[in-house]
Amino acid sequence: MLLRKIILSILGIALVVGAILFSNYLIANKNKPKPQRPKVVKTVFTDTVNNSTIPIVISASGNLVAKRRVELFSEVQGIFKGGSKLFKPGQAYRRGESLIRIDASEYYASVQSAKSNLYNAIAAIMPDLRLDFPEVYPKWQSYIASFDLNKSTPALPQMTTEKENYFITGRGIVSNYYNVKNLEQRLSKYTINAPFSGVLTEALVTEGSLVRNGQKLGEFIDTSVYEMQVSISKSYSDFLKVGEPVVLNSLDGLKTYNGKVIRINGSVDLATQTITVFIEVANSDLQEGLYLEAQLEARDEPDAIEIDRSLLLDSNEIFAVKDSML
Known part of the structure; x- marks a missing residue:
């Protein structure tokens, strides 16, 4: 019993001493000042806002195609x-x-034969014209005198009366003439200029x-004038006009060309909701198939500033710095 009392007394004293020490520790920590967080200063790049009139430029690209x-x-x-x-x-x-020449010697002989038949038919009616139509004889005499088998057949003299018309037509002169003109027209197709x-x-x-x-x-x-077809978003269609100047740049950015909008397609592509714009450009350095980037001036926006699109938050907000506060 005595040993038990001694052990309990020692444990009680130990608990009291431990409680006193723990309470002193808590009091000491409570009075300690809280540690100060180091102030972090972030570096940002800023620019002074100076509003002005900013041109809205639409970028597009495409290949050149010869206009003609x-x-x-x-x-x-x-x-x-x-x-x-x-x-x-x-x-x-x-x-x-001459681009192309196709051998027409055989066909040429047929044309000459038809022209000769026409000449002979007119020559055969000249005596009758002298007797029955003396007033029209001089013009037909002048026509046959100027007739040249090696030149294009001239138009028949203008017939002034019905009797003359019936007489000339009845002798097959008109049908022979148009037969010759038809052959001459086909003969011209043997050469392409x-x-x-x-x-x-x-x-x-x-x-x-x-x-x-x-x-x-x-x-x-034709290597003097080219066209470039580009697709533009429908939302920009109201800003574009025929005749608007366009700046065209080579892919390496070393060359610049001046063009203009010559046509705007009136229909909208169902799949892409874009409209087609045609740009004309002329320069001796250009070649068909060349890939160029176009800068189309849509309109001017007053009292504005131009910034990089990557700086926007949610497409319509931007950070501003005021009194060193972001």
Whole structure:
């Protein structure tokens, strides 16, 4: 019993001493000042806002295509004849120069025969005209005197009376004349001349080839003027106008060209909700197929400032610094 009392007394004293020490520890910690958090200063880059009139520029890109292009097809059959220039891609031609010549010697003989028949038919009625229509004889005499088989057949003299018209038509003169003009028209199709100055971009026949009716022979383009087709969001359609200037840049940014809007498609693409805009540009350095970036001036926005889109928060907010506070 005595031992038990001694143990309990020691435990009681230990608990009292422990409680006193713990309470002193808590009091000491309570009176300690709280640690100060270090002030973190962030560095931001700012710019002074100076509002001004800012042009709204729409960016787009596309490939150049020749504004004037001719696909060359044959309307007659014959042997392709060589000319002063080789019919090869890259060959330049001036306006009016012969692009294609097809052998027409056989057909030419048929045309000359028809012209000769017309001449003979008119010559055969001249005595009757002298006797029955002396008032119109001089003009027909002048016509037959100027008739040249090696030149295009001139138009028949104007018939002034019904009797003259019946007489000339009844002798087959008019039908012979239009038959000759039809043959001459077809004869002209054996030669294709350049409709404008440009370059041959495709050649599908060579000298000596047999050309058939309806066969494609090549492609010819005007290298002085090009078009570029770009797609613009429908939301910008009200800002664009025909004739608006456009700045075109090469991909490397080293060359700049000036163009203009020449057409705006009136329909909207159902899939992309965009409209098609056509830009015209002329420069001797340009080539078909060249990829360019276009900057279209839509309109001017007054009292505004231009910033990078990445600085926007939720597409319509931005940080501002006032009195060193962000």
